[in-house]
Amino acid sequence: MGTPLFAMIAHSGWMARIVLFILLIFSLLTWTIIVNRLHFMRNVTEKNRKFRGQYAAIKRLADIDRIDRKYLAAPLAQLGEMIAAEYHRIVTYVQSSTGSKNILKDIPFFLQNQFSIAAERIGSSFSAIISTLDKGVFMLAVVSSISPFLGLLGTVWGIMNSFYEIGNQGSASLPVVAPGIAEALVATLAGLAVAIPALFFYNYFNHRTERIETEMDEFKEELLARLKREVLEDFYSEKQEIP
Numbered sequence: 001m002g003t004p005l006f007a008m009i010a011h012s013g014w015m016a017r018i019v020l021f022i023l024l025i026f027s028l029l030t031w032t033i034i035v036n037r038l039h040f041m042r043n044v045t046e047k048n049r050k051f052r053g054q055y056a057a058i059k060r061l062a063d064i065d066r067i068d069r070k071y072l073a074a075p076l077a078q079l080g081e082m083i084a085a086e087y088h089r090i091v092t093y094v095q096s097s098t099g100s101k102n103i104l105k106d107i108p109f110f111l112q113n114q115f116s117i118a119a120e121r122i123g124s125s126f127s128a129i130i131s132t133l134d135k136g137v138f139m140l141a142v143v144s145s146i147s148p149f150l151g152l153l154g155t156v157w158g159i160m161n162s163f164y165e166i167g168n169q170g171s172a173s174l175p176v177v178a179p180g181i182a183e184a185l186v187a188t189l190a191g192l193a194v195a196i197p198a199l200f201f202y203n204y205f206n207h208r209t210e211r212i213e214t215e216m217d218e219f220k221e222e223l224l225a226r227l228k229r230e231v232l233e234d235f236y237s238e239k240q241e242i243p
Contacts, residue, residue, distance in 0.1 A: 019154035023190045026143045026150075030198045033136045037201070041208050044133070047074035048215065055080060061087045061223075061230055075129050075212065076219050082125050083223040086118040090231050115228055126220055133209045137202060144199035151191020158184025 051074045054067045064077075064084040072081060093114060159181060 019150050019157075019187050020190055023147060023150055023187075023194050026147055026198075027194045030140060030143050030194060030201075033139060034197070034201045037136065037205050041205070041212075044075060044212060048076045048212070050074075051077045051080070052219075061226060075133070075216055078129055079122065079126065079216065079220055079223060082122055083118075083227055086121065087227055087230065090114045090118065090227075091234060115224075115231075118227060119224055122220060122224065126216065129216070130209075130213055133212055134205065137205045137209070140198045140202035140205070144195045144202055147191045147195035147198065148188075149191070151188040151194075154187025154191075155184045158187065 051067065051072075055064070055076075058064060058066065061080075061084050064080045067077065067080075072078075
């Protein structure tokens with residue numbers, strides 16, 4: 001015969017019911033976050049992969065805008081669009097600052113300064129994009145930490161009531177003690193049932209986020225290196241065309 005779980009919940013005290021209600025809310029919140037994050041991570045991974053495939057086919061940073069729009073929502077694509085915007089900004093700045101007859105022999109100081117500005121802007125945007133990857137995950141850590149203690153609170157309260165009933169009835173026999181203790185332990189069981197998946201997926205999502213963050217960081221450095229290379233290519237190409 002199965003454990004009469006619902007019967008024990010129905011006979012539990014008001015404190016245990018409050019604890020169980022809070023744990024129910026935590027459980028619903030946890031699984032909402034889990035389902036949402038699983039779907040989000042899958043989309044991010046898939047869109048990043050497809051964007052990298054199309055990015056490998058372009059010849060210039062300016063061609064990023066030609067990539068299929070449905071992949072430009074990927075985090076890597078957002079970095080790519082920002083680098084493309086910085087490329088246009090720097091090229092425009094170089095053309096307006098140097099003029100066609102004032103090309104310096106070495107890389108101008110202001111060009112180096114523009115690369116530094118671009119790196120700072122991309123770094124700020126990178127941090128903002130990364131912050132969206134772990135949205136809601138912190139709540140899983142909170143739930144996994146609090147739930148066992150809530151369950152323990154309900155259990156301790158239930159055991160206290162059981163001992164109180166023992167004192168009233170003047171008997172410590174198993175039929176008197178066992179039902180109350182069993183009902184009290186339901187709260188601990190519920191707390192663990194909420195905390196275990198919350199803790200598991202918290203670590204899982206952190207691992208996935210770290211992998212995506214590493215991929216994005218490597219891609220960011222690749223983009224910055226390509227930005228410098230293409231701007232310098234344009235710079236020296238323009239210099240060679242001056243009569």
